[in-house]
Amino acid sequence: MSKKVIPENIRKSIPETTPARSASRPIWLIVDSQTLGGIETHIQELATALKASHYETQVILWQDYGQTHPLIARLTARAVSVSVLDGKLSSLLRLAKHTRPLLIHTHGYKAGILCRLLKPFLSCPVVSTYHAGETCHGRLALYDMADRATACFANATFAVSHNIASRLSRPSIVLDNFINHLSQTASQGHQIAFVGRLSHEKGPDRFVELARRCPAFQFDCYGDGPLKTALAQNCPANLHFHGMQADMSDIWPNIGLLIMPSRHEGLPMAALEALSFGIPVIATAVGAMSRAIIHDHNGWLISPDEPENLHYWLNHWLTLPAEQRMHMRQQALRSVREQFSAEAVLPALLAQYSLVVNLTPAKLI
Structure with a gap:
């Protein structure tokens, strides 16, 4: 039986007040991460938006894996505080006691499971966002099962798609990912690109x-990932692998069309980033992709079981007159501004924060 999903009508009841000064107690965004991906990009965008709205925000990385995490440089450039733990529960509890976070917002399996179970000792509410839409196997399947089963211990849970929300052990609110940076002009690039993790669920083999x-x-x-070596060994001469990019901001303007042939998804940040640069997207209709990509408006959607249709819509794009291409690019920019900008999404999240700390958004300071 599917779980109840709370309707997305909470925006109607959101107070229009905004905080006027920074919080003395920070909002924590915590994740266990070794590299950049969709979750890390989401945390970057959320931390940036919270800080711009005058909330003191601190990003917590669960463990140092031996090299400087690229997210640290990105957040430092945005004047967002970052702390790196040593992977020990005692360190987490000690830092929480010292900084007294107003609220802890978890992302990813490990951070979510640990913080929800430790909530009685953290002395603050814990909320969690669920990002992963793929079916996990092996050890990850155990993490995924524990992650979903412990959702009931959170004060509130969010998901980036209805499908993800329906699999959780408590009613959850579907909130869109969002982008802070919105390009003022559409990309004039010509690259046909794949941007993402080179893993089975993302479908790079289809690309x-x-x-x-x-x-x-x-x-x-x-991008990088477990399939990189196998893909590179059997790729055609007209395909260039650029590897993981620490910053895509200078690369997006070179891209003219994004291909997202995923087998499983939530609401991918790469799709929103592409749209924010006016780049149309050809994608499989999985997860919440249909919320971001409107067929024949800012891109095209195909069945995940019919990847051969990627070729059809690619040819369609390549043969479009220049004025129609420009129109789709403008539609891509408009769709992000209206639905997936911080201004469109953050008020709904702040309203939920205020509920779990029993304060109105104006007093969440």
Whole structure:
């Protein structure tokens, strides 16, 4: 039986007040992470938006994995405080006692499970966002099961798609991912690109096959992951692997079309980033992708079981007159501004924060 999902009508009851000064007690955003991905990009955007709204915000990385996490530089550039723990529960409890967070917002499996179970000792509310839409296997399947089962210990849970929310052990609120930076002009780039983790659920093998079917065009792949070696060994000459990028902001303007052939998704940040630069997206209709991509408006959606249709819609894009291409780029920019900007999404999240700390948004300071 599917779980009840709280309707997305909470925006109607959100007070229009905004905080006027910084909080003395920080909001924690905590994650266990080794590299950049969709969750880390979401945390960056959320921390930036909270700080811009005058909330003291601190990002907590659960453990130092031996190299400086690229998220640290991104957050430091935005004047967001970052703390790196040593992976010990005692360190988490000690830091919580010292900084007295107003609220802890978890992201990802480990941080979510640990903070929800430790909530009685953290002396503050714990809320969690669930991002992953894929079906996990092996050890990750155990993490996923524990992550969903312990959702009931959180003060509130959020999910980036209805499908993810329906799998949790408590009613959950569906909130969209969002983007702070909105380009004022649409990208004029020409690259046909894949941006994301090179793993089975993201479908990079489908991107490789698409490049193979279109030898007259150059294809560019940005990202890293467990399939990189196998894909690189069997890729066609017109496909270039660029690897993991510490910062995509200078690369997006070179991209003209994003291909997202995923088998499973939540609401991918890469799609929103592309749209924010006026880049249309061809994607499989999985997870909440249909919320971001409106077919024949700012991109095209295909069935996840019919990846061969990627070729059809790619040819359609390549043969569109210049004025129609520009129109789709403008539609891409408009769709992010209206639905996936911080201004559109953050008030709903702040309203939920205020509920769990029993304060109105104006007093959440």
